[in-house]
Amino acid sequence: RDIMALSTGLFETTKLPYLQHRVGQVEQLALLMHAEGVPVIMPPGGHAVFIDVDQFYAGVEWGKKKEKLNYEDFAGVGFTIELIRRFGIRACELGAFAFEYDNKDEEERKGIINLVRFAVPRNQLNYEHIRYTAAAAGALFRDRANLPKVRITRGQKLRLRHFQAALEPIYPDVDVVDDTTQIQAKK
Numbered sequence: 321r322d323i324m325a326l327s328t329g330l331f332e333t334t335k336l337p338y339l340q341h342r343v344g345q346v347e348q349l350a351l352l353m354h355a356e357g358v359p360v361i362m363p364p365g366g367h368a369v370f371i372d373v374d375q376f377y378a379g380v381e382w383g384k385k386k387e388k389l390n391y392e393d394f395a396g397v398g399f400t401i402e403l404i405r406r407f408g409i410r411a412c413e414l415g416a417f418a419f420e421y422d423n424k425d426e427e428e429r430k431g432i433i434n435l436v437r438f439a440v441p442r443n444q445l446n447y448e449h450i451r452y453t454a455a456a457a458g459a460l461f462r463d464r465a466n467l468p469k470v471r472i473t474r475g476q477k478l479r480l481r482h483f484q485a486a487l488e489p490i491y492p493d494v495d496v497v498d499d500t501t502q503i504q505a506k507k
Contacts, residue, residue, distance in 0.1 A: 369440070370436065391434065411439075412437045413435075417481075473487065
């Protein structure tokens, strides 16, 4: 079964109509996120949309103390935590946490980019999924001052720690964390 699935996938991905549809879905997600105000890397690639975490949090004052977020706060991970908690959507932080910013020296830190990746799985999503995902990212963008920072509680020095580490979200000192965030996808 697995070999057949692999060979079918390889066969499909060589066909122009499939590639146009696939790249079109990724482009559609990027454009809808951009319309929601979410800072995405443009032009999008052929398999994923990337959010620029530095731009996402630019100018944000976090909590009542109006703190400025920095790389050691792992805000991209906080975004992905809230994305799955509020909306059931999984994304992957590929930035300060995944590339171990806090374990690098000053020279090594220069090459670390701070992104969140929204992979578009093959033959899985329809237009409603894409609209919902873009609207969810937009809702979190509008609420970004209330998204958590993240603290590593176990595995800070592990290699590939994003697969093994334990994390604790730290919410800003707000009175209530909104568990009932609703989104309305634009038609």
